[in-house]
Amino acid sequence: MLETRLEQLTACRAAALLRQGEISSVELTRAILERISAVDKKIHAYLNVTAERALTDARAADARLMAARRDGETPPPLLGVPMSIKDVISTRDVVTTAGSRMLENFTPVYDATVIEKLNAAGAHLIGKTNLDEFAMGSSTENSAFGVTRNPWALERVPGGSSGGSAAALAADEGIFALGTDTGGSVRQPASLTNTVGLRPSYGRVSRWGVIAFASSLDQVGPMTKDVRDAALILDVIAGVDPRDATTVDMPAPNYLAGLETGDLRLTGVRVGAPREYFVKGMAREVEAALRAALAHLETLGAEIHEISLPHTQYALPTYYLLAPAEASANLARYDGVKYGARADTPGDVWDVLRATRGRGFGAEVKRRIMLGTYALSAGYYDAYYLKAQKTRTLIKHDFDQAFNQVDVLVSAAAPTPAFRIGEKIDDPLQMYLADLFTLAQPLAGIPALCIPGGFGAGLPIGLQIMARAFDEAKMLRVAHAYEQTTDWHTRKPVL
Template identity: 55%
Template sequence: MASIRELHKQLVRKERSAVEITTETLERIQKLEPQLHSFLHITADLAMEQAKAVDQKIAAGEEIGLLAGIPMAVKDNMCMQGIPTTCASRILENFVPPYESTVTERLRESGAVILGKTNLDEFAMGSSTENSGFGRTCNPWDLSRVSGGSSGGSAVAVASEEAPLALGSDTGGSIRQPASLCGVVGMKPTYGLVSRFGLVAYASSLDQIGPFARSVEDAAILLGAIAGYDPRDATSLKVEIPDYAKLLRPNFHPKARLRIGVIKETFGSGLDAQVEEKVKTAIEVLQQLGAEIQVISCPRFGYGLPAYYIIAPSEASANLARYDAVRYGLRDEKAENLVEMYKKTRAEGFGTEVKRRIMLGTYALSAGYYDAYYLKAQKVRTLIKQDFDSAFEKVDVLVCPTSPTTAFKAGEKTDDPLQMYLSDLMTIPVNLAGLPAVSVPCGFDQDGLPIGLQLIGKVLREDLLLQVAHAYEQSTEWHFQKPTLKQK
């Protein structure tokens, strides 16, 4: 599939119309969906309407932006007015939002063509997109394996060329981990850079929306379109948004010695040997490009996982209380009284993992346990952030693997939640500290499954992070590889 700039040139030169590009993309989705199940809702009528509007602008001689006429997918936990938003949960099976999320509003304003809503782990809780109430999404590199999660549908849509771009949300790695497992670029921006208004909340102090793309430049273009202050989001940052794509260079600046720190704690026990090998090779490439490589210790990095699984479920417990069978969503009509209706509806509507996290969070917040669990986890979170702050006094960017393993077989970890949670070991600390991070493809294992390199930046240094990722990408050929769409 062509890059965003290439598609833009084709549109402006009238070599192809937005309707033609959209039609071809929808036909590919129709062909591949029976195998992949990336989408929960396909908005073909809306997409064609948006594509026609772009063609009319071009015909009238109006200038169009880079995203105008470009098809893209949106994770199904971002509200779109008049379009179903289910969060892959049976409790919201028939929910149609009466309002628009800020990110999709900005996409509409940019002239982007929205193809549909992608599959995810229910309420974004999971690492494999097997927790979806509407069936799992398959990895295009091997259909018998998971896509990663929770934004598995968006990652697969981009990897399989069902869409050039997609939006996902990242609470503990839900963009970067599936990007790694599917061989695409996935970025979690600084907390507050992208508005969360209209994003169905999982853990409000951790959630962040970000882009999926086949190249770093495409991800930078999409990030630039969705980033920026929004008064409807109390955590939104009032900062100037640079043109991230214009700042990209094929190599590092020769006068500014870039310092890259390798996080010592991310190597060793639990890391697949092939992942370690490919990530270390990628670090050597960065060194050859002119970076100064240092080994950096973040001693509390490993405590991110237990702290996260107290903080995130606690916030989820509060956020998911709104699904009470009264205001919207599923309702069990056979209940004899109000309390019974609450119980039956939530038992029927929520999946196993969501129930597990609600119970964990409710327990951690309960009287007598709040100080012992939630408060302590927040203190650990502060220590993890302090470790990152210390590391960034010595280096400009941190690197480590994105995921400890490549894509595992479907069903392999569904009966062992702790093993599943370990899939996010490398990504969670970044969310706890509110930092930006990006995963870029850095090779394949012996089974032909993608491996991701994670680059972590200082707060609001998406520009530098994307520059480093772009320079690495331009020095390798991993992003040119295409999946087989077969079962191995």
């Protein structure tokens, strides 16, 4: 008998049990589907559960697993494991909405590269998860299809924009998930739900087939129940892709193997604590958790150094000029001609275009298109867009300097635990402040991950670990050591 319920398994453990023939993929897939039936009415993590197709895929996986055992072959690393995918990542023949009315009936005709890679590794789709429309938001309240609730406190948000993926894992409605992170959309929801979210270095993972938001910032990242799973999923999805010219041909080490040395000591590892990340407005329990985590890392042998990233306060305005500018260009494609919704309205082709976009996009998406259009418009380009691009140079330089002194940086992942649904929705600037700690890393192109780091008043608090670009292995090692010597990640919400 298993010591854990099937839906609670991590991807690594599930894959091992499947290989050994201890469990079948059909059993595992059914357990997830039953869990979704039991709790997703409360959570609304999924926009679409592909039950029938998932069971068909599971049966095929079981046949392959059996053949592999019979022939003494090693099956692909995720064979038989179901996956939950943020609904901004294209899945062939499965509706992909980006959380928008605009794409309510959009059925991709190809799979994103990350889906191809996960399928090749043996994983199969179980459903598409909820998100803020076009991945713009920090609470999942901007979804056109209803809010997702935080499994730890149903009246609170799960974070965003990958809130559906995070909530699905926190509620054991999935084994592992993918999210996307432009300004924190993988890490901030992980922080609010006691799960792991990893943003890879810009260029590490292909975005081909991912619906674009801000192209100089967007990355796809693993969302998982522990650090080993994040390493395994990154192993599968990392790598240069000829279809995405922004992927970088850099060697990717075997991240999972890097964690399997069994050594949890951090002797000689230099951990930087950036002083600018201790801000006014940070919740007291978050600061206490961060200080305790730093002390804990020290007991593992790490050296803690106070570091300065002097341009930290400029990350938020820089991000909220650059990301909307890029979004306004990317979202110009939604014209109701080639795909997507078209408004049925009298008038000429321009009237149809205005109505299509005015009605197809939600409030936050329109706000960002407007902000970006303004920042790029004649007469304001230099003052806003170019200014922000120059500030980005300073922010990147801060990190370059810091990583000359330390191996990783550690901060909180969000300034507060999960906030209440409705609390910030009418105040965009307050909502943007929820991303305060997760905006600078994408601007600099560096990887960062969020892991469970404690609780305050019953709500999860996340710890963020950052590393130099393309040095994911180092941050995974520190994250793994912290996780394996604490028990936060084993705690589950009561549903």
